Amino acid sequence: MTDDRAGARERIAERIVGREHELELVLTAEWGVPFVFVEGNADLTPARLVGHHNPAMVLKQDYGAETFVDGPLVEAMREGAFLYIEEFNRAPEDTLNTLLTAMADRRIAVPRVGVVQAADGFRVVASMNPFDNVGTTRLATSVADRFNRIVIDYQDEEAERAITALRSGIEAGRLVEDAVAVTRATREHEAVRQGSSVRGAIDTALVVHELRALRGIGDGDEEAYRAAVLDGMLVALSGRIHLDDAAEATPEQVLREIWEDRFLLEPARAEPG
Known part of the structure; x- marks a missing residue:
């Protein structure tokens, strides 16, 4: 890695907590390539993509190459850029199939325009949500076969504490630790199909921080602090967790159970210091 690349990697890493391994893999695969962004959703039709x-x-001069407005796919092919598709598996299946020829043959035929040949450097990069999330589709084998894959799981607890402190502006300490702990617990609860991301911990910390100020809760008022954490959890996490279809509990009941585990059943873990 040259000095320029090492310097750029360091600058990027300054804005990302953890993910050193994934950052290295992405930079290795995509270094020096221009970038075209498109969001994957139900509105991303083949026409919007191409x-x-x-x-x-057209009314003035009829159809022709001069009347064509490049979509993100054609733009990326002409420029030798990489086309980054956010939430790839939320796009319609026929849109994903439109990519096959471009990815396999590095060319695409555009009606009334002709064949667009991809410049050197063109490639497709995409992020995907876990399968079976609402609104997602499973990729056809022909599409999946054309991608290399990097699996990104949740970061470890220490990294999530650092992220929560950074994004909330709250000094790392007990509140940040509690917010991260209860958020991570949503991912392990038996009634929860999908738990909250670290965004839930950030918002939990922010809500509790404001509640403490509004209620005048001091450092030594343990009961009031715990009550504020529960209220903060209900506000920040109840809409972020998705329960198993067979679960009989509500999100609020699940969160109260997690709160009780943290603050009542295992109080030593929640005590200051």
Whole structure:
């Protein structure tokens, strides 16, 4: 790695907590390639991905290459950029299939325009949500076979504490530790199909921090602090957890159980210091 690349990696790493391994893999695969962004969702039709003819120009001079407005796929192919698709598996299946020819043959035929040949450097990079999330589709084998895959799981507890402190602006300490602990517990509860990300810990810490100020809760008022944490959890986490279809509990009941485990059944873990 050259000095320039090492310096850039350090600058990027300054804004990311953890993920050193994943950062290295992504930089290795994509170094020096221009970037085109598109969000994967139900509105990403093949026409939106490839491009369209400008109606006003068509009326003036009929269809032709000059009337065509490049979509993100064609733009990335012409520039030799990588096309980054956010939440790839939320896009419609026919849109994903549109990528096959571009990825396999590095060219695509555009009606009334001709064949667009990909410049050197063109590639597709995508992020995906876990399968079976609401709104996601399973990738066809023909699509999945054209991707290398990096699996990104939750970060460890220490990294999530650092993220929560950084993003909330709250000094690392007991509140941050409690917010991260209860958030991580949502991912392990038997009634929860999908727990909260670290965003839940950030918001829990922020809500509890404000409640402590509004209620005048001092450092030694343990009962009031614990009550504020429960209220903060209900506000920040109840909409972020998704229960198993067979679960009989509500999100609020699950969160109260997690709170009780943290503050009542194992009080030593929750005591200051």
